[in-house]
Amino acid sequence: MQDKTHLVDEITGHRRMRRNRKADWTRRLVQENRLTVDDLIWPIFLIPGSGIVEPIPAMPGVSRLTVDKAVEAAKEAADLGIPAIATFPNIEMELRDETGSNSLEKNNLINLATAAIKKAVPNIGVITDVALDPFTSHGHDGILRGSEIVNDETVEQVARAAVYQADAGSDIIAPSEMMDGRIGAIRHALDAAGHQGVGIMSYATKFSSAFYGPYREAISTGGLLKGDKKTYYIDPANGTEAVRDAALDVEEGADMLMVKPGLPYLDICWRLKEAFGLPTFAYQVSGEYSMIKAAAANGWIDGERVMLETLLAFKRAGCDGILTYFAPEVAKLLAKR
Ligand code: PBG
Numbered sequence: 468m469q470d471k472t473h474l475v476d477e478i479t480g481h482r483r484m485r486r487n488r489k490a491d492w493t494r495r496l497v498q499e500n501r502l503t504v505d506d507l508i509w510p511i512f513l514i515p516g517s518g519i520v521e522p523i524p525a526m527p528g529v530s531r532l533t534v535d536k537a538v539e540a541a542k543e544a545a546d547l548g549i550p551a552i553a554t555f556p557n558i559e560m561e562l563r564d565e566t567g568s569n570s571l572e573k574n575n576l577i578n579l580a581t582a583a584i585k586k587a588v589p590n591i592g593v594i595t596d597v598a599l600d601p602f603t604s605h606g607h608d609g610i611l612r613g614s615e616i617v618n619d620e621t622v623e624q625v626a627r628a629a630v631y632q633a634d635a636g637s638d639i640i641a642p643s644e645m646m647d648g649r650i651g652a653i654r655h656a657l658d659a660a661g662h663q664g665v666g667i668m669s670y671a672t673k674f675s676s677a678f679y680g681p682y683r684e685a686i687s688t689g690g691l692l693k694g695d696k697k698t699y700y701i702d703p704a705n706g707t708e709a710v711r712d713a714a715l716d717v718e719e720g721a722d723m724l725m726v727k728p729g730l731p732y733l734d735i736c737w738r739l740k741e742a743f744g745l746p747t748f749a750y751q752v753s754g755e756y757s758m759i760k761a762a763a764a765n766g767w768i769d770g771e772r773v774m775l776e777t778l779l780a781f782k783r784a785g786c787d788g789i790l791t792y793f794a795p796e797v798a799k800l801l802a803k804r
Pocket of ligand 1: 696
């Protein structure tokens with residue numbers, strides 16, 4: 468009878484994958500992708516007032532911050548080496564209306580925060596979402612007329628809001644409302660206002676996803692939302708349509724692309740990076756974050772390792788960076804290594 472070692476040798480020949488995995492030093496040497504602090508964008512939530520840090524139950528470890536606390540958070544982020552933060556306002560219910568008119572207030576919550584952060588921490592990048600959902604009484608990203616989210620009127624308002632955000636000091640405008648023609652219109656409006664240096668990170672492929680649940684609690688739109696966002700977000704079944712949608716944003720002048728949610732859409736990250744070669748980002752959204760936190764809290768997974776593994780997966784899928792609520796936690800962890 469043939470000896471078993473000999474049999475494996477005959478099959479593998481000289482090919483043995485495990486040689487490169489045999490020790491920590493070989494594994495480090497052959498590692499193809501690395502996560503660094505430079506890959507991180509930290510989304511934070513804003514509330515009016517001062518001195519308040521209000522935990523969000525559906526997102527353990529994440530809080531809503533008043534502007535002064537957001538400035539402290541931005542300082543912390545900058546000290547950790549995180550390149551940029553992204554801000555999302557939770558404004559008073561009385562200020563929300565059918566058209567999201569507060570988005571056009573020069574000194575609304577998001578613009579006050581931007582100005583304060585840029586003043587105190589000039590070296591951190593500030594990325595602002597310009598969708599209308601934090602400002603509307605119905606929780607939709609655009610203007611609702613009857614039962615329709617009207618495209619062109621929304622684009623016009625979003626482009627005006629983008630200029631106010633840039634006036635306040637925003638470095639990158641990130642439109643997430645998925646209206647047609649928005650990138651071109653925002654570029655045009657920014658340039659006309661003298662903001663040639665302000666970039667646009669398009670939420671190029673934003674899917675109609677259930678993973679946004681905890682975010683809607685965070686900015687208090689969950690209870691408001693009438694219906695769903697299927698007439699403007701992309702169907703999770705469609706990959707080719709997502710690439711076509713992103714192609715339009717590239718043509719219209721997007722500087723960077725984003726895929727959202729992240730982990731369930733790694734194929735889209737890869738396809739966009741391959742197709743356009745633009746800086747490409749994934750948004751690891753609230754539901755992705757909360758699932759990891761919840762399972763870890765129950766002792767079902769090792770939360771820290773799963774966090775790092777998911778973030779590395781984005782790098783492997785071709786992403787240049789990740790918007791993640793884990794940003795400060797990861798940055799601290801990476802600094803210790
Ligand atoms: C909407 C917007 C959403 C998120 C950021 N901006 C989705 C939505 O509520 O429809 C989700 C972010 C997250 O889930 O972390 N403009």
